[in-house]
Every structure is written in C-alpha cells, then in structure tokens.
Amino acid sequence: MARETDDQEMVTRFLRGDAEAVGTLDGWIASAAWPYQRRLAHRWDDLLQDVRLEITRLLGQGKFRGESSLRTYLWRVVNHTCLDQVRAAGKRQWTDLEEIERGDGGLLPEPAAGRHEDRDLLWRVLERVPRDCREMWRMLIAGLSYREMSERLGVAEGTLRVRTLRCREKALALRSDLLGATSTNRRNAEAPSAPKRVKEAI
Amino acid sequence: MVSHxxxxxxxxxxxxxxxxGDxxxxxxxxxxxxxxxxxDLADTRLAAEIFDQHPPAAALVALAWDETPEGIDPGFLAGHLEICASCAAELEMARMSRRFEEDGRIAPLVRRPKPAADTPVWRGWKAAALAASLAGAVAANGWFQASRLAGSLERKLAGQVEAPAAGATPGAETAEAARARQLAAELDQKLREVEGQAATLRAQEKELRGRLDEMAQARTAPQPVGRIENLQPLGDVVRGGEAGGAPTLAARTSTVLLLDAAHAETHSGHAVDIVDAAGRAVWSAAELPRDGKNSLYVLSLPARALSAGSYTIRVYGTGGTGREPVESYAIRVD
Structure with a gap:
C-alpha cells in the first residue's frame, strides 16, 4: 500500500514537473532503453524524447493503475516503445516497382484485399503456414539470392523456385479461407435472428 | 532461352x-x-507481407518478464524465435533491459551518439593520438620557423662581424653585435625548448600508438571463460534427436563444451558440424582432436558465436571410408 501511494505521488510530481521526480524517471528511462542504444544510436536523443512523451501521455491519462510498481510499468513502456522503433528502423524496403508499373502504362493488379492488410489476419495466416515455408520465405525476405538459398537448403535452384511458389500459394489459400470464414461469421452475426453482442467498455 | x-x-x-543484371x-x-x-508479382508481394509478420512488441516484452503473451500460441512463438534472428535479438535486448530493472545497482552510462563509424573503444585513443600528432606538427613547424629565423639572423650576424660597415665606429659595432648575439642566444634557447617539447610530444605519440596496438591485439587475445558445460551424447545420431535435456547457454558469455565421447575410438580422425534447427550447418571443422585419456572432445564457443536457437553438434569419424556420424549433442542458446 505504501508503495502504491509513493508511486502515485511520484506520478503526480512528475506530471507537475517536479525536478526530482523528472530526474528519477529520466534515469529509469535511460537505463531501460540502454540495450537499444546501439541499434538506435543515430536517433538516440529523439528516441528518449519520444519515450518521455509516451510516458507523459500514459501517466497523464491515468493508464498507470498500480498493478505493478511504477518502475516496472515504466520499464515495460520503454521497452515497448524501443522495440517499435527498432522495427520501424529495420523495416525492409522491397525493390521499387514503379519501373514495372510504368512499363506498359498500366498499374500492377492489386492483391485481392488491397494493400493494407489486417495484421491480425496476416498473423493468423502465418500461424497456419508450415514451418519449412516460413523458414524459406524468411530467408528470401532477409535478402538472400536464390543461389544462396539453394546452397543453404541443399536443394536445386529449380526445386527451390517451385517450393517457394507452392508456399506462396499455400499462404494465399489460407488467407482466402480465413477471409471467407471471417465474412461468414460477420454475416451470421448481423443476421436479424442472431443475438447481438454488447460491446463492453474498456 | 529462359522458359516462362x-x-x-x-x-x-x-x-x-x-x-x-541480366x-x-x-x-x-x-x-x-x-x-x-x-x-504473380502482386501475389508474391502479398505473400511477402504475410511471411514478414512478427509477434507484436507486447509479446516480446511479456516474454522478457517471464509472462505468457496473450493471444499467441506459445509453441508457435517459440518456433518463430528459433527461425527469426531479428525477433530473437529483440527479445534479448528486452531481457537485458529487465535485468537492469531488477538490479538497481546497474546504472549504464549513456553515450552520446556521434556520426563517425568508429567504435567507442577506439575513438578516444584515436582522438588523443591525432591531437598528439597535430601538436607535434605545430611544434615542429614552430621549430622550423624559428630555425629559419635563427639561420637568417646568424647569417646576418656573420655578415656584420666579417665585414663591418665602412665608417662605423668600433664601439658602436661591438654593442650592436653584442645585442645581436644575445638575441641569437635567446633564439637558440627557444629553439632548444621547442625541440624538447616536440621530442616529448613524439614520445607521447609513440606511447599512444603502442596502446592502440595493444588494444588491437587484445581483441583477439584469449578471454576468460564464462562457463563450462559437460555434454552427454544423444542416443540418436540422426538429425531430429529431441533436445529436451539440452543445456541452455547464454549467447553473451563464452562457453567451453566438454563433449563426452561414448563411442570406441576406431577412426583416425574426427570432424564436427554445428547444425541449427533447420538442419543448416552454421559452423564446421575438419579436425576435432579427441582427448583419449578422458574420452572427450573440447569445443570453445566465444561469446555470441551462435545466435538464439537450438543446435545439434555432430561429430563424425574420418578416415579411409569418408565421414561417418558417431556422436551428436544438443544445445540451446538464448
């Protein structure tokens, strides 16, 4: 109880701009973020500022409810923010396909559901794809040439290309199945006779 | 002609x-x-988006705090971490951060980022060596300039002594010459001081270079061993032996593996592969000495030699008939 009171008092003082409280939390932020320093060295000061802003926002909105200590809560927020930044910094850019799109004056056909796929759906597809397909495509995404992949996997280049294509087809078929199942569920839920779900406030 | x-x-x-290019x-x-x-191209782009999915950051944070992430199958997540080096590295960073939280005595110093690509260890010494070199150059330049001035003055002095101006009185020449000689002596003294400073700076530069060389050697010098693991062979020497009892090694510490050799020594030599969970050999050696007295093979894994995941160490007997698998050992690295 005493710890919770101390934590709440620290939050109050921090939001008020109390120098000591700000210094304490700043120290925690720097320590928590330290393992990410090497990966984000090029924008370290900006990162710390982003983290401070995020923490200020969360504390200001009363998101810290004392389920853990303030220190642990803050540590986890810092890690979450830093991981997002590491991922954003390392996002792989595929080959610019404008050259292909301009080639004959026409645009590439869009994938069936548009460019912005629901991340949850994609993750559920990935969970269902066989492991060997995931490993193979992970190498491809990592930027290995087909020759390198053929050597590493110990298969002929032609076989590799066929397997890659089959894995692609499996993934897209799973996605279609899940999309179909989602649509069916939505239709059933919207049917007049179906009981309505009450959306709970969070 | 390439087919469709x-x-x-x-x-x-x-x-x-x-x-x-072609x-x-x-x-x-x-x-x-x-x-x-x-x-096909559009479909491939969509497939790439599917296969490039990773568990949410919240899942890695939960794992780092030894919690079960919500909404994700733990087995699938563990499998993903075995094949995704970037997620494994991110989890390790989160775990390291948690260790800092738990041990309040650790207060890591935050270095300010600099644009140069040098590592921090090298940067300070390089800067000091550069400063010493520049100071030496400035001192040497000063010496050179003073030397030129002294030379010019000496030549002038020699000219005045050898050929006194016609009509000049002897007393006046002597006073002027004395002043000039005093000036020359002062300059000479200054020259020696500057030479001395230059010599000191050169010595400091030499010392700094020596330290830089020592640090370069220290990178490849032997390091204290983090831990030693005694491994028993798996019963199944074929790929796929379950690593249920495999020791877990920390990627960040060096480890010496003592591989217990259960089989009778019938080969003239041994070779070794370290194979990852996907069956890919990530390291191989053509000769693996066997300690006959203790029936052991010894392998040293430097810190971070292997990334997080499961591995099998396969030992082969070599000789006239080629390579024959004789032992295998399971390890996990996290």
Whole structure:
C-alpha cells in the first residue's frame, strides 16, 4: 500500500514537473532503453524524447493503475516503445516497382484485399503456414539470392523456385479461407435472428 | 532461352532485389507483356507481407518478464524465435533491459551518439593520438620557423662581424653585435625548448600508438571463460534427436563444451558440424582432436558465436571410408 501511494505521488510530481521526480524517471528511462542504444544510436536523443512523451501521455491519462510498481510499468513502456522503433528502423524496403508499373502504362493488379492488410489476419495466416515455408520465405525476405538459398537448403535452384511458389500459394489459400470464414461469421452475426453482442467498455 | 516458368519462378527474387543484371532485365521484359506474371508479382508481394509478420512488441516484452503473451500460441512463438534472428535479438535486448530493472545497482552510462563509424573503444585513443600528432606538427613547424629565423639572423650576424660597415665606429659595432648575439642566444634557447617539447610530444605519440596496438591485439587475445558445460551424447545420431535435456547457454558469455565421447575410438580422425534447427550447418571443422585419456572432445564457443536457437553438434569419424556420424549433442542458446 505504501508503495502504491509513493508511486502515485511520484506520478503526480512528475506530471507537475517536479525536478526530482523528472530526474528519477529520466534515469529509469535511460537505463531501460540502454540495450537499444546501439541499434538506435543515430536517433538516440529523439528516441528518449519520444519515450518521455509516451510516458507523459500514459501517466497523464491515468493508464498507470498500480498493478505493478511504477518502475516496472515504466520499464515495460520503454521497452515497448524501443522495440517499435527498432522495427520501424529495420523495416525492409522491397525493390521499387514503379519501373514495372510504368512499363506498359498500366498499374500492377492489386492483391485481392488491397494493400493494407489486417495484421491480425496476416498473423493468423502465418500461424497456419508450415514451418519449412516460413523458414524459406524468411530467408528470401532477409535478402538472400536464390543461389544462396539453394546452397543453404541443399536443394536445386529449380526445386527451390517451385517450393517457394507452392508456399506462396499455400499462404494465399489460407488467407482466402480465413477471409471467407471471417465474412461468414460477420454475416451470421448481423443476421436479424442472431443475438447481438454488447460491446463492453474498456 | 529462359522458359516462362523459370522467369515466373524468379519473381520473388526480383522483389527482394537480388537478381543479377541480366536476370532482372529478362524478368522485367517478360512482365511487361505477361498479365499472368504481373498477377504473380502482386501475389508474391502479398505473400511477402504475410511471411514478414512478427509477434507484436507486447509479446516480446511479456516474454522478457517471464509472462505468457496473450493471444499467441506459445509453441508457435517459440518456433518463430528459433527461425527469426531479428525477433530473437529483440527479445534479448528486452531481457537485458529487465535485468537492469531488477538490479538497481546497474546504472549504464549513456553515450552520446556521434556520426563517425568508429567504435567507442577506439575513438578516444584515436582522438588523443591525432591531437598528439597535430601538436607535434605545430611544434615542429614552430621549430622550423624559428630555425629559419635563427639561420637568417646568424647569417646576418656573420655578415656584420666579417665585414663591418665602412665608417662605423668600433664601439658602436661591438654593442650592436653584442645585442645581436644575445638575441641569437635567446633564439637558440627557444629553439632548444621547442625541440624538447616536440621530442616529448613524439614520445607521447609513440606511447599512444603502442596502446592502440595493444588494444588491437587484445581483441583477439584469449578471454576468460564464462562457463563450462559437460555434454552427454544423444542416443540418436540422426538429425531430429529431441533436445529436451539440452543445456541452455547464454549467447553473451563464452562457453567451453566438454563433449563426452561414448563411442570406441576406431577412426583416425574426427570432424564436427554445428547444425541449427533447420538442419543448416552454421559452423564446421575438419579436425576435432579427441582427448583419449578422458574420452572427450573440447569445443570453445566465444561469446555470441551462435545466435538464439537450438543446435545439434555432430561429430563424425574420418578416415579411409569418408565421414561417418558417431556422436551428436544438443544445445540451446538464448
């Protein structure tokens, strides 16, 4: 109880701009973020500022409810923010396909559901794809040439290309199945006779 | 002539940018006129988006705090971490951060980022060596200038002594000459002081260079061993032996593995592969000495030699009939 009171008092003082409280939390932020320093060295000061802003926002909105200590809560927020930044910094850019799109004056056909796929759906597809397909495509995404992949996997280049294509087809078929199942569920839920779900406030 | 199927098969590598110039040109030319392959390209892009999914950051944070992430199958997540080096590295960073939280005595110093690509260890010494060199150059330049001035003055003095100006009185020449000689002596003294400073700076520069060399050697010098593991062979020497009892090693510490050799020594030599969970050999050695007295093989794993995941160490007997698998050992690295 005493710890919770101390934590709440620290939050109050921090939001008020109390120098000591700000210094304490700043120290925690720097320590928590330290393992990410090497990966984000090029924008370290900006990162710390982003983290401070995020923490200020969360504390200001009363998101810290004392389920853990303030220190642990803050540590986890810092890690979450830093991981997002590491991922954003390392996002792989595929080959610019404008050259292909301009080639004959026409645009590439869009994938069936548009460019912005629901991340949850994609993750559920990935969970269902066989492991060997995931490993193979992970190498491809990592930027290995087909020759390198053929050597590493110990298969002929032609076989590799066929397997890659089959894995692609499996993934897209799973996605279609899940999309179909989602649509069916939505239709059933919207049917007049179906009981309505009450959306709970969070 | 490259077939349609071959060109179609190259589309994923067109997207990841690894086709060579000719292949890329051929595929692009084909795409310009093949609607089916254009659809393939779009589908490949979508498939890449699927396969490039990673567990949410919240899941890694939960794992770092020894919690079960919500909404994700733990087995699938563990499998993903075995094949995804970036997620494994991110989890390790989160775990390290948690260790800092738990041990309040640790207060890591935050270095300010600099644009240079040098490592922090080298940067300070390099800067000091550069400063010493510059100071030496400045001192040497000062010495050179003073030397020129002294030389010029000496020449002037020599000219005045050897050929006193006609009509000058002897007393006046002597006073002027004395003043000039005093000036020369002072300059000479200054020259010696500057030479001394230059010599000191050169000595400091030499010392700094020596330290830089020592640090370079220290990178490859032996390091204290983090831990020692005594491994028993798996019963099944074929790939796929379950690593249920495999010791877990920390990637960040060095480890010496003592591999217990259960089989009778019948080969003239031994070789070793370290194979990852996907069956890929990540390291191999053609000769693995066997300690006959203790029936052991010894392998040293430097810190971070292996990334997080499961591995099998396969030992082969070598000799006249080629390589024959004789032992295998399971380890986990996290």
């Amino acid at each position: 199927d071959d060109l179609r098969g190259m589309i994923p590598w067109l997207l990841n940018g690894t086709l060579d 292949e890329r040109r051929q595929v692009l030319e084909h795409l310009a006129g093949c609607a089916a392959c254009k659809q």
